[in-house]
Amino acid sequence: MTDPLAELQCSHLDRLERHYAETLSSLGHDGVLLYSGHPAPHFGDDQHASFQAYGHFQHWTGQADLAHSWLLVCPGRRPVLFLHAPDDFWHLPASLPSEAWTERVDVMKGRFDEPPALPRGRYAVIGDVDAATARALGAELNPGALLMALDEGRVRKSEYEVACIGRANRQAMAGHIAARGAFLAGAAELDVQLAYLQASRQRESHVPYGNIVGINAHGGVLHYQHYDTLPPKKPLSLLVDAGHRYRGYCADITRTWAGAQADGLFHALIEGVAQVQQQLIAAVRPGADYVALHERMHDLLAELLVEHRLVLGTPESAVASGITRAFCPHGLGHLLGIQVHDVAGRRAVNGAALPPPDKDPALRLTRELEAGMVVTIEPGLYVIPMLLDPLRKGPVGREVNWERVERLAPHGGIRIEDNVLVTSDTAKNLTPEVE
CATH class of the missing domain: 3.90.230.10 (Creatinase/methionine aminopeptidase superfamily)
Structure with a gap:
């Protein structure tokens, strides 16, 4: 069955790609790595709090429950989703829905507790990432001007x-x-x-x-x-x-x-x-x-x-x-x-x-x-x-x-x-x- 939202979603992604390209270019970035986030453990316990993915990651994917996953957005290239889906018999590995956006990104499945390596260039990483991880990537962590511009891009809805x-x-x-x-x-x-x-x-x-x-x-x-x-x-x-x-x-x-x-x-x-x-x-x-x-x-x-x-x-x-x-x-x-x-x-x-x-x-x-x-x-x-x-x-x-x-x-x-x-x-x- 054809998804009635597919065409609208494609237009939404066109708009996102334009906005990210203009924003990254204006700020001198070659790309940005969006981290979905991860559930936080309760102190002194092996149970985790309820989780929802970072908003800018969801803006592209609509996936509120994808943890430990990363989306690399570079102007002029297909976005790359690093989908955290390791082999696991304790939990059902993550999977993607049958939606139009999945045809617009390259998907790399694996274990991504640590972020993927970045190409050469000036990159930003945004999300719940610590400073040591950003330094290891050679990326700027949550730069204010970029966050402000991406936030503004979510104000008016497609x-x-x-x-x-x-x-x-x-x-x-x-x-x-x-x-x-x-x-x-x-x-x-x-x-x-x-x-x-x-x-x-x-x-x-x-x-x-x-x-x-x-x-x-x-x-x-x-x-x-x-x-x-x-x-x-x-x-x-x-x-x-x-x-x-x-x-x-x-x-x-x-x-x-x-x-x-x-x-x-x-x-x-x-x-x-x-x-x-x-x-x-x-x-x-x-x-x-x-x-x-x-x-x-x-x-x-x-x-x-x-x-x-x-x-x-x-x-x-x-x-x-x-x-x-x-x-x-x-x-x-x-x-x-x-x-x-x-x-x-x-x-x-x-x-x-x-x-x-x-x-x-x-x-x-x-x-x-x-x-x-x-x-x-x-x-x-x-x-x-x-x-x-x-x-x-x-x-x-x-x-x-x-x-x-x-x-x-x-x-x-x-x-x-x-x-x-x-x-x-x-x-x-x-x-x-x-x-």
Whole structure:
């Protein structure tokens, strides 16, 4: 059967070859050796941590689990993949998929715990490589200018990359639908996680990031990292932040659902946050300042808080006094691609640093949007005691309706996150609707 992505992948590789040739030539390099990386052992143990290959290696291959492998890229020559696949009866040796990219590289199979020798010339080696190895190769280790240029080459996605992110989204959404069904049937967090993995067809060590599955107050812990094995007596809410990886490319989706016994206010706020998100997605277009979009999120959240009488003052005062940031301390979103928090989100095209605003240190994307970027849009609203309690004790405490806050506290929080492509004039949501 013909792979429908093959033509797109070939165009993607053409683009990569041009970008690497221009970048290496401009910096005076004859080539670059990309190291996939290797799993790290636990201290004092013979077991290894979960592994994913280096992003720039995946940019060519899409292979997230190839360890100890190397890709040599030299302008004007076919790339060479040194595939670490030694004879082994303990583990299944690595193999390559039947994809178009494998026809565009020369493959050398063998044992490559040590890097292959390089031809004569000026080369760079990038990845998790130590200085002694780079010296032995006679190569420059992770030169900053090269890394910066290659990172920038991943910011605007090819049609192939967008298609892969779209497929990852569809698989992830199948998991979200199953997670919702398990929760409404009375499942514990662990059971919801297992339902997600089964429906999205992935093992836990292969998800692009640790799935967040928070029932009730756990939904207010932004990166909640546990799975209760017993269901709560009164299931009020579920927040699932979980993705999928397809050919190296990630989906990153969050949904929040109310349980049958949830407070009506929580139901209304879920709908309100969803409307906030849709307004923000509608504002995504080339030239839009993502920091300004983030600030717009706070304006809209303030209006929502006032509308539902969680805040008794004005929307303007809720933003100015820091109330909205106590209810939503994270950024609006980030770049998405091979990495969930993809590279160069805080760097301009010319390499200048674009740090987040002092009042929003968690904002991971601070540059203007451009066609081809894929970004997440993820407004949230949470009851987090360590952030809200200082307001209660301060002068702005009178502007917060604490009775309503206490009603919401057992529900944890709300986050709704979609993956959005910036097109030439607007936005395309790559995350399918829940059916």
